[in-house]
Amino acid sequence: MTSDLVYNPYTFATHDNPYDTYRRLRDEQPAYWNDELRFWVLSRFDDVLDGFRDFESFSSAGGIALENRRPVGSQLTEFEQMIELDPPDHTAMRRLVSRAFTGRRVEAMHDEIRSIFDQVLDRVIDTGHCDLVEDVTSPFPMEVISAVLGIPPDDRDELRKHAERIMIREDGSMMIPRAAVDGMFAVLAYFVDDLAKRKAGEGHGLISDLVGLEVDGRALHDEELLGFCVLFVIAGHETTTKMVANAIELLSRHPEQREAITRDDSLIPGCVEEVLRFHNSTQYMHRTLTRDIERHGQVMRAGDSVLLLIGAANHDEREFGPTAEVFDIARRPDRHLAFGYGAHFCLGAALARMEGKIALEQIHARIPDYCVDHDTKVRFHSSNVTGWTHLPVTFTAGGAR
16 A cells, blocks of 8 residues: 555545556555545445445435535525435425426437537637637536526526536545635525515426426425425536537547547437546535445444545456556446436436437537547536536537538
């Protein structure tokens, strides 16, 4: 065992070779303790999977990001996010939301989502160049989310700008930057005002459906409605923004696989799954232990912080074999943990997968000769979200004829 292994999520997200650190954690210290920042890390697939399954021991109620951690049961905000609740409270809220946000509802939006993506791409296609993140992969999911929620078109661009600030973090710092705090308050203020309008009978979409929904005598109260809206905007925007940009960056470095999906778009769903496995935007989830447990000869105490390293688990050769570190769109893993597992499996997974599939189909149909400028691309700065802030690309002006 080497003595210089240090894992710090506040500098990790901008690391040029993050998966080397992940490999060393899995091999050398599968139950790793960071004494300076006071958290444990579990990095092997089975350990992370168990952490997601065992919600009674690994509580979400202490916050799901390290910088937001707090004692289980305390509340930092005036709203309740489903992702930071444990069953049975989580189960009750999820049951209500799932009654309105169904797979059938998502599937019915397929053509609308494709139209949204084409409209976004239309804005830049004649120029022959763009910043893929700023011009395409960021506005696209916000337009989709807004269509689902029923956000008026005139409000969407500003809401997206506020949402983009929320996940920003500064290298090496556990402090949440002022810009991120301001972004959160701006999004919250928007939905406080919006919910008042919905209750007065204005608007349409998922938010309006949830305002009037009651299941088994229970309805969502205002704190839950606010929490859902904020979570849906933040998580839904970041997941797809990073996923599509990560896919294009990866495919640009794997030309044979890129050419394969350009020739045969039936390979794209498998490509989406491999991108999610290989370079998922959410690299960890924070949990708080409710009891003492032992892992790999280490005793982890009740009240301790634990990071479940999704990114490391999805590269574990114990689960994915000797080619776990290889990007391969032909891979057919039985499971990966990009959307979590069990009680907290991502409610928006079907929507994210559809958005990813449509985006990759249209990019490879309309601008298949895109070229990524790897010298000027810029990583996103965050503790648990990884991807690109800027991804400059060039292509034939006007697209494929």
